[in-house]
Amino acid sequence: MGTATAMNLGRLLTQTARRIPGAPALVWGDRAWSFAELDARVDLLAQALRGLGVAKGDRVLVHSRNTNAMFESIFACFKIGAVWVPTNYRLTPAEVAWLGASSRAAVMLRDAGFAGHAAAVRDASPHLRNVIAVGDAGPGEQDYEALLAAAEPPPPDHEAEVAAGDPCWFFYTSGTTGRPKAAVLTHGQMAFVITNHLADLVPGTTERDASLVVAPLSHGAGIHQLGQVARGAVTVLLHGEKLDPEQAWALVARHRVTNMFTVPTILTALVRHPSVDRHDHASLRHVIYAGAPMYQADQAEALAKLGPCLVQYFGLGEVTGNITVLRPDQHTPENAGSCGMARTGMDIAILDERGARLPPGEIGEICVRGPAVFAGYFENEEANRKAFVGGWFHTGDLGLLDARGFLFITGRASDMYISGGSNVYPREAEEAILTHPAVAEVAVVGLPHPKWGEAGVACVVCRDGSMVEEAALLAHLAPMLARFKQPLRVVVWDALPKSGYGKVPKALIRAKLEELGIGF
Template identity: 85%
Template sequence: MGPATAMNLGRLLTQTARRLPDHPALVWRGQAWTFAELDARVDRLAQALRGLGVAKGDRVLVHARNSNAMLESLFACFKIGAVWVPTNFRLTPAEVAYLGASSRAVVMLRDAGFGGHAEAVRAESRHLRQVVALGDAGPGELDYETLLAAATPPPPDHEAEVEYADPCWFFYTSGTTGRPKAAVLTHGQMAFVVTNHLADLMPGLTERDASLVVAPLSHGAGIHQLSQVARGAPTVLLSGEKFDPAEAWALVERHRVSNMFTVPTILTTLVRHPAVDRYDHSSLRHVIYAGAPMYDADQQAALQKLGPCLVQYFGLGEVTGNITVLRPDQHLPENAGSCGVARTGMEVAILDESGRRQKPGEIGEICVRGPAVFAGYFENAEATRKAFLGGWFHTGDLGMLDARGFLFITGRASDMYISGGSNVYPREAEEALLTHPAVAEAAVVGLPHPKWGEAGIACVVCHEGMDADEPMLLAHLAPRIARYKQPLRIVLWDALPKSGYGKVPKALIRAKLAEEGIGF
């Protein structure tokens, strides 16, 4: 073993269960688990996974909606030193098969109704040894609850010894190449992230608080819940996969919820829903939103309705939400359009193309360094090298810092757009469209959308003598890529506008759409 620089992150639950055994840890669908009960279930799952041959460093693929099993699988993986590989439950079987194969997962945990996803992973991956199902195990699969019941509880302090750089989570993030890459999050890095979230996003968090989850635990919400477990605050889940604002507000009142992590589109939906006036939400102290810029009018409406409890941050999976923060008291007119200042212990710089720092007010690429930066992309040395050029992590976003150090994002270096808080990379939809026999060329751009922030419009050219229409092409996309990645509109053109080099710049596509009055 190396120097004593890291604790096993699974001990966040172990420690809290010892300190607050009878305190509620998780509430879902009218059922509550205490920290002692949750920890006992996690320990049984840890033993069950060991029994299936999962060893330190092995990957466990989890394709599930928010549930107790999501949190249990996260902490069980951490405790045995395995790597948690969660997916967005909205992904198609083909997309999940790629994640299973590229991570070389040895066990898959799947939610009810996702048998087809498990079959796709089995077909694609040579490494998958076992599938554990929640409630509808098919032939050759194990039932989750049966597995837990049969497991022998491990002795105290069974958590695997880990070092700072040992991986605990593969956070899949799409690149401009279209294929998702696994950002490797480590025990040491994530310990810093949890501490930083407590310091910068939710100062003063204790077991007297409560947190409502309104986003998938597979991504930012899962990171957010680690801080709740560390401090002993109960986590409250919505009952179903479909977001229900009325239920959310009822839960805020019932559990005196003090914090939640969300994205601007969900926050705006919550604030505009009539239920906001039917329930008491005075307990809210930290309503944290991230993932996309928030329109000023929506921000003002939220402040007016909820009071000074909005906390904004800018972050990426690779820096695990840890780049900037705009506190409630900083939501002021002079900071309009800003996503705040560098997080504690982190440094943000605006660099030009040669890697030189820009002066305040000058635009360049937003780059960051500090202990929250990930360890690199799994088995992708070239992508890691590019991301870390010059000793900084390059976000691919463009922006500027003012003289006070407040960051303003001005655009994106890539063509990515953000729809409903999710990053969408046009190339994935473009490549899927090109698999249709009639499609010769395709270009997708994100344009402002009143509900989703941004949404995609695909511009398609057909092969000579062949025809397609919008419904046909949307039907073609449905089984191939997740719904949130699909363009909402498809327009058919005779030709795509091209530059002198024969390329199809997205700026020319946008200009032609504007000229034709096409948008949302």
């Protein structure tokens, strides 16, 4: 075998900046940066990070809304061979402290207003050497723009040498065991994923395209934008952190936006907002929705409003959104309920408990293999053993393949539900609820919700002689869990339904809620 090094993914930006230096790269509010300007700023950040002692393989924790600094940090980390560790900016300080400590981050970059998060990471992580703050640096923190201003531009081709298996991104995924796990994404794997996204999801993308970001760059949207930079398309960010459909449609019209990465709840909110009819969106060619199954009625509504531009995919963080695709022309009655066919270069199998392939039409666990599969969970051998049984990556989702190879997801092996496009694992909320002194037992399940897709209902049994009100329990949870992980309703029961083994199966909980007519 040869020992050639891989392409450093930071060079995707370097190459585009050399090819079309004056073309717009990033637009945010009333500010815009050309590819040459963006690349120059990224190079200064790379040098600044090197100056702070960040070396190849070191982790950089980034807690930020979608901003130019967050976008710049991706490529700066890649260029120096460091590992980008983005968080969901809605997480609480305690949750971010766990990510900083478990990744052993050397430096943290935080957006304005998150001093409390940085303090929590500092307290939890002896490895953290520096905090870089955007706009409101406090004592002991570095100011982002001042760091860039003080840095010397590096020489051309300064990017670190990397091997295909070198990590570039820790993609934190909640996992069924409560604590989030870091899925290790590598330069070689991501080179395949970016190429595959361009081939299968947004074919024909060039510098004549424009991409609007309506989801957090920390997750699927960030992966999507790497391909846009590679091809020279402009990335347009929303001005604020909240989804503003009016603003989104105005930006689609102004920039002739051709593609967007969304999740079903965001797509439905955009399509149902009256502003969709006030702005020209005929430029849209690829509107991607992923991250959760979409109700068929919502899908039909989106198709009717936007025309044949919907692209669905199924993929997890561990496989970097790269399992199936349902192209615009495949959104047909025959494929209703399907999330599409295998992505180019990826293999899907439905396996039974013994790891044997099941024939078409039979339900089992959805398992995948191919170059998009991640390198494994960071320092978590037990999770890796479970995830890679028999040489396949096991998704934990249940489904079937039809005779043509189209995948239908039928349920989840775990009890996870998806709220607003984010995975929620009930155990995290259950553990937090059990810290309330009045609570003896709890079970949280996700039920269909008209706005969020699914939302949590907490079924609680109180300790003898104690009572708890819904409002009090939700107030108890507020500082402990991100908003999207908190159940929206609490019901108090005398006892939880149990199986013959004394377990509390979620199916029994759901059946009882249905019987009582409880839902959203």
